[in-house]
Amino acid sequence: MQTTNTTEQQIIEAARKIFMQRGLSGARMQDIADEAGINKAMLHYYYRSKEKLFEIVFGEAVQMLLGRVNAIFAGDMPWKEKIVAAVDNYITSISENPYLPLFVLHEINQNPDRMVQQFLHGPLFPNLRAFMLELAMEAEKGNIRKVDPLQLMISIISMCVFPFAAKPLLTGVFQMDPARFKTFIEERKKFVSSFVLHALEP
Amino acid sequence: MQTTNTTEQQIIEAARKIFMQRGLSGARMQDIADEAGINKAMLHYYYRSKEKLFEIVFGEAVQMLLGRVNAIFAGDMPWKEKIVAAVDNYITSISENPYLPLFVLHEINQNPDRMVQQFLHGPLFPNLRAFMLELAMEAEKGNIRKVDPLQLMISIISMCVFPFAAKPLLTGVFQMDPARFKTFIEERKKFVSSFVLHALEP
DNA sequence: CTTTGCATTAACCAAATGGTTAAACATTTC
DNA sequence: GAAATGTTTAACCATTTGGTTAATGCAAAG
Numbered sequence: 001m002q003t004t005n006t007t008e009q010q011i012i013e014a015a016r017k018i019f020m021q022r023g024l025s026g027a028r029m030q031d032i033a034d035e036a037g038i039n040k041a042m043l044h045y046y047y048r049s050k051e052k053l054f055e056i057v058f059g060e061a062v063q064m065l066l067g068r069v070n071a072i073f074a075g076d077m078p079w080k081e082k083i084v085a086a087v088d089n090y091i092t093s094i095s096e097n098p099y100l101p102l103f104v105l106h107e108i109n110q111n112p113d114r115m116v117q118q119f120l121h122g123p124l125f126p127n128l129r130a131f132m133l134e135l136a137m138e139a140e141k142g143n144i145r146k147v148d149p150l151q152l153m154i155s156i157i158s159m160c161v162f163p164f165a166a167k168p169l170l171t172g173v174f175q176m177d178p179a180r181f182k183t184f185i186e187e188r189k190k191f192v193s194s195f196v197l198h199a200l201e202p
Numbered sequence: 203m204q205t206t207n208t209t210e211q212q213i214i215e216a217a218r219k220i221f222m223q224r225g226l227s228g229a230r231m232q233d234i235a236d237e238a239g240i241n242k243a244m245l246h247y248y249y250r251s252k253e254k255l256f257e258i259v260f261g262e263a264v265q266m267l268l269g270r271v272n273a274i275f276a277g278d279m280p281w282k283e284k285i286v287a288a289v290d291n292y293i294t295s296i297s298e299n300p301y302l303p304l305f306v307l308h309e310i311n312q313n314p315d316r317m318v319q320q321f322l323h324g325p326l327f328p329n330l331r332a333f334m335l336e337l338a339m340e341a342e343k344g345n346i347r348k349v350d351p352l353q354l355m356i357s358i359i360s361m362c363v364f365p366f367a368a369k370p371l372l373t374g375v376f377q378m379d380p381a382r383f384k385t386f387i388e389e390r391k392k393f394v395s396s397f398v399l400h401a402l403e404p
Numbered sequence: 405c406t407t408t409g410c411a412t413t414a415a416c417c418a419a420a421t422g423g424t425t426a427a428a429c430a431t432t433t434c
Numbered sequence: 435g436a437a438a439t440g441t442t443t444a445a446c447c448a449t450t451t452g453g454t455t456a457a458t459g460c461a462a463a464g
Contacts, residue, residue, distance in 0.1 A: 029422060
């Protein structure tokens with residue numbers, strides 16, 4: 001990745017930073033311009049309106065958050081390894097974008113219709129669905145305890161995502177400093193996958 | 203609870219509704235006034251400023267979300283029953299306030315310092331801490347698998363809270379209608395507690 | 405009845421905010 | 435090198451928004 005970006009890219013990066021931190025209604029066009037080191041009029045020159053700019057940032061964010069979860073289940077590993085890899089991979093990728101989950105969650109709540117747009121683009125997580133089917137079959141064969149795959153799936157995602165969405169709350173309640181939180185997240189990778197695998201034992 | 207409230211109460215209720223849905227920066231004083239069926243000036247007459255009004259609503263919300271989790275672990279039941287009761291209780295209480303988790307999470311992220319204020323009031327979840335200690339002791343005795351109590355605690359909370367924070371996303375991705383979501387939540391009570399208990403088996 | 409003190413409102417205000425414009429500046433084209 | 439095209443800026447504009455004010459309504463106290 002180049003450090004010298006075009007103005008357009010600089011704007012998107014600045015917009016991403018501001019929107020992610022403050023949300024659509026909390027973000028100020030002036031702040032985005034300042035962050036990008038340019039004049040406010042430039043934002044409108046390249047991206048017409050705040051709404052348009054937001055849609056781009058939001059769309060990319062949804063892709064990052066949801067696209068990845070599907071991709072993780074793409075391989076043809078055994079299901080146990082798939083769970084371990086998925087958890088590890090997902091927590092790692094969110095670590096690099098800690099604001100992402102809450103940003104997406106909050107904005108979807110503000111305007112659920114925006115999601116509809118997003119889902120028209122691609123198919124609905126074929127890998128994830130295939131994986132859930134695989135789990136159901138393993139349960140049938142008696143290799144794992146019989147659980148609702150949807151409940152399981154959402155539990156896994158919950159355990160990976162929630163700590164980031166609740167970071168300031170957790171560090172506050174349990175008095176973790178930033179370093180402690182980092183090790184907590186690192187340890188969490190192992191914890192979640194082993195927790196899930198144990199829970200699935202017949 | 204009376205249906206005929208004082209103006210002050212009407213304002214708080216209206217503010218709660220608007221703030222919870224739109225957040226601090228997204229809420230408009232005019233909308234709160236309309237919701238309460240009164241003049242905008244009344245808001246300032248009773249609560250000086252938007253910020254002051256928000257702090258009241260936010261404080262109550264934190265209390266609802268965090269205060270309860272501590273209270274649930276108060277009794278002297280065996281730890282297994284405590285987990286079952288806590289999960290059931292917590293999911294039920296959030297069902298009645300589905301906007302609550304995301305609202306609190308989002309606003310804490312916007313301004314983490316606000317939390318500090320909240321924690322100065324009471325002690326830091328003595329029951330929750332006691333329960334975590336109890337789990338550690340059970341692990342020592344070999345009655346449950348040895349796990350980090352903090353990781354476990356946060357996992358339980360994650361699994362209870364996240365589905366509500368992500369409701370529109372989940373209903374979108376997994377194409378649930380409102381009724382389906384309701385049964386999903388109802389089933390979740392049993393799923394989560396049994397999932398956790400299985401995961402804790404030595 | 406009138407005075408007093410609180411409750412309520414319409415009209416108003418200043419600052420913030422998303423967006424526009426016309427001119428200056430830079431780069432490419434011929 | 436001048437015309438044309440694209441980029442950037444300062445100044446400006448209209449609307450929104452949190453907040454104020456002065457006048458009105460109104461119930462209780464005297």
